[in-house]
Amino acid sequence: xxxxxxxxxxxxxxxxxxxxxxxxxxxxxxxxxxxxxxxxxxxxxxxxxxxxxxxxxxxxxxxxxxxxxxxxxxxxxxxxxxxxxxxxxxxxxxxxxxxxxxxxxxxxxxxxxxxxxxxxxxxxxxxxxxxxxxxxxxxxxxxxxxxxxxxxxxxxxxxxxxxxxxxxxxxxxx
Amino acid sequence: xxxxxxxxxxxxxxxxxxxxxxxxxxxxxxxxxxxxxxxxxxxxxxxxxxxxxxxxxxxxxxxxxxxxxxxxxxxxxxxxxxxxxxxxxxxxxxxxxxxxxxxxxxxxxxxxxxxxxxxxxxxxxxxxxxxxxxxxxxxxxxxxxxxxxxxxxxxxxxxxxxxxxxxxxxxxxxxxxxxxxxxxxxxxxxxxxxxxxxxxxxxxxxxxxxxxxxxxxxxxxxxxxxxxxxxxxxxxxxxxxxxxxxxxxxxxxxxxxxxxxxxxxxxxxxxxxxxxxxxxxxxxxxxxxxxxxxxxxxxxxxxxxxxxxxxxxxxxxxxxxxxxxxxxxxxxxxxxxxxxxxxxxxxxxxxxxxxxxxxxxxxxxxxxxxxxxxxxxxxxxxxxxxxxxxxxxxxxxxxxxxxxxxxxxxxxxxxxxxxxxxxxxxxxxxxxxxxxxxxxxxxxxxxxxxxxxxxxxxx
Numbered sequence: 001x002x003x004x005x006x007x008x009x010x011x012x013x014x015x016x017x018x019x020x021x022x023x024x025x026x027x028x029x030x031x032x033x034x035x036x037x038x039x040x041x042x043x044x045x046x047x048x049x050x051x052x053x054x055x056x057x058x059x060x061x062x063x064x065x066x067x068x069x070x071x072x073x074x075x076x077x078x079x080x081x082x083x084x085x086x087x088x089x090x091x092x093x094x095x096x097x098x099x100x101x102x103x104x105x106x107x108x109x110x111x112x113x114x115x116x117x118x119x120x121x122x123x124x125x126x127x128x129x130x131x132x133x134x135x136x137x138x139x140x141x142x143x144x145x146x147x148x149x150x151x152x153x154x155x156x157x158x159x160x161x162x163x164x165x166x167x168x169x170x171x172x173x174x
Numbered sequence: 175x176x177x178x179x180x181x182x183x184x185x186x187x188x189x190x191x192x193x194x195x196x197x198x199x200x201x202x203x204x205x206x207x208x209x210x211x212x213x214x215x216x217x218x219x220x221x222x223x224x225x226x227x228x229x230x231x232x233x234x235x236x237x238x239x240x241x242x243x244x245x246x247x248x249x250x251x252x253x254x255x256x257x258x259x260x261x262x263x264x265x266x267x268x269x270x271x272x273x274x275x276x277x278x279x280x281x282x283x284x285x286x287x288x289x290x291x292x293x294x295x296x297x298x299x300x301x302x303x304x305x306x307x308x309x310x311x312x313x314x315x316x317x318x319x320x321x322x323x324x325x326x327x328x329x330x331x332x333x334x335x336x337x338x339x340x341x342x343x344x345x346x347x348x349x350x351x352x353x354x355x356x357x358x359x360x361x362x363x364x365x366x367x368x369x370x371x372x373x374x375x376x377x378x379x380x381x382x383x384x385x386x387x388x389x390x391x392x393x394x395x396x397x398x399x400x401x402x403x404x405x406x407x408x409x410x411x412x413x414x415x416x417x418x419x420x421x422x423x424x425x426x427x428x429x430x431x432x433x434x435x436x437x438x439x440x441x442x443x444x445x446x447x448x449x450x451x452x453x454x455x456x457x458x459x460x461x462x463x464x465x466x467x468x469x470x471x472x473x474x475x476x477x478x479x480x481x482x483x484x485x486x487x488x489x490x491x492x493x494x495x496x497x498x499x500x501x502x503x504x505x506x507x508x509x510x511x512x513x514x515x516x517x518x519x520x521x522x523x524x525x526x527x528x529x530x531x532x533x534x535x536x537x538x539x540x541x542x543x544x545x546x547x548x549x550x551x552x553x554x555x556x557x558x559x560x561x562x563x564x565x566x567x568x569x570x571x572x573x574x575x576x577x578x579x580x581x582x583x584x585x586x587x588x589x590x591x592x593x594x595x596x597x598x599x600x601x602x603x604x605x606x607x608x609x610x611x612x613x614x615x616x617x618x619x620x621x622x623x624x625x626x627x628x629x630x631x632x633x
Contacts, residue, residue, distance in 0.1 A: 044390070054394055106338040109405050120353070140385075
């Protein structure tokens with residue numbers, strides 16, 4: 001039985017990394033993960049990652065925000081304690097809504113921004129004091145790292161990495 | 175890859191590599207503070223403590239410690255509040271609006287501009303808090319059930335809109351700032367050796383939330399930044415519009431004008447950019463970031479100052495015209511008195527610093543000079559403070575009955591609190607400049623190839 005080996009191909013340049021990712025995927029070798037110091041344009045498509053749904057969550061959270069804010073204002077201003085302020089009585093939400101617009105807007109933004117950011121942190125597994133699982137500390141500085149898991153013969157994968165421009169190749173026995 | 179016209183000037187000078195960027199931005203955090211930092215820090219901290227003492231005195235004795243009287247019952251407190259909120263506007267404009275417009279020059283300055291926003295809004299928030307007299311009852315401004323029965327806040331009131339706008343603006347700015355900071359804290363964490371500085375390493379590990387830079391995380395990061403920018407853009411415009419409604423929805427001649435929301439928003443951007451320039455021109459020298467904050471960045475900001483300054487000038491003239499055109503003698507008197515009455519000097523300072531001196535930026539040599547920019551940015555800061563003072567005090571000091579007419583003179587405590595917030599602001603900013611990655615280095619690395627001088631020369 002052959003054991004699993006993890007190969008780390010390290011690149012110096014994002015354009016070389018990008019072309020290497022494309023070639024390796026064309027050869028149907030599965031790339032487990034890519035670590036980079038900054039967002040590389042087009043890398044998500046090259047890796048075949050699905051589109052993220054963060055924007056959709058923001059929309060949903062915004063809808064929740066405006067609904068809760070409407071409910072709150074309706075209860076406070078119309079139901080619980082209707083007042084006649086400056087000859088403009090608070091008898092119906094519909095007639096008084098213009099002066100509630102600023103707060104409805106602020107609550108929409110408040111909910112959308114905060115809840116989306118919390119969702120982002122949870123989905124990425126980021127939390128205060130979390131541990132980084134990057135195999136090489138240089139990936140936050142200037143190196144791009146491609147992680148490939150291979151069963152059995154590693155030399156062919158190493159060759160492709162070398163050919164496509166990796167500046168350094170390391171391996172780790174699982 | 176980003177494509178860019180070759181005739182555009184580079185935004186990153188010197189032959190920088192990705193590693194150089196990390197090194198340059200981590201340097202202030204890893205190194206020791208120099209003499210100038212300590213001098214500035216001691217001065218700011220002393221001023222801050224003095225301000226705190228004045229605030230404590232106000233809370234202990236009451237608002238009577240200020241120079242307010244029955245006629246001018248709102249003066250420096252609200253002037254300072256609006257001034258600080260306005261300063262806070264450039265940060266989100268740079269980080270959000272310029273992100274939506276894909277302006278690459280924002281990358282070197284957005285982090286510091288956002289820091290300025292957060293610290294500026296914090297100063298602003300102090301003023302309503304002190305003005306309450308009993309700040310421990312501040313929770314009354316929130317719609318929470320309380321022990322006095324159905325006593326609720328009034329959702330028709332612009333003052334409550336202000337509470338919601340400023341708390342939303344502050345918290346969303348902090349979140350936007352922090353989401354961008356995570357990868358940069360991770361860069362600093364990974365540079366630190368656990369042997370040499372174990373405490374620092376632990377601190378930055380904590381702050382960086384375990385960021386590792388995975389492809390999926392970056393994909394989400396970019397989308398989250400874009401959506402936050404999309405949310406923050408209308409937020410910026412709403413906040414100062416709402417601040418202006420504190421005045422515009424009243425019936426005081428001089429305040430009761432429909433032009434206020436756009437006029438205040440423009441003024442806020444104008445003063446915010448001036449404060450960004452004041453801070454960055456000092457900071458680029460103190461922490462050696464001359465390669466990243468270049469004269470090109472300053473010039474772009476000067477163009478925005480020229481534009482917003484001219485628009486603010488147009489608003490001043492429109493106000494004068496409208497008061498004459500309205501045919502209402504109270505309106506006409508309010509504006510005539512503003513320009514020629516006992517506060518003519520404040521009006522003159524406002525007009526000079528906000529409308530006249532920024533016009534010097536039409537001259538290329540002045541627009542591309544650090545010294546000129548620094549001096550003119552201070553002028554704008556002063557001018558914008560006086561704009562708020564003019565709007566607030568001159569509209570109040572001539573009351574409906576001439577027997578109630580009066581003038582305002584600030585007390586010792588008024589001045590102390592204002593100077594204290596300046597000290598507090600600079601203290602926070604100086605601490606930030608030594609502990610935070612002051613440039614969004616991950617984002618900056620994405621434009622190195624399109625806007626770095628070395629790569630441009632190769633083409």
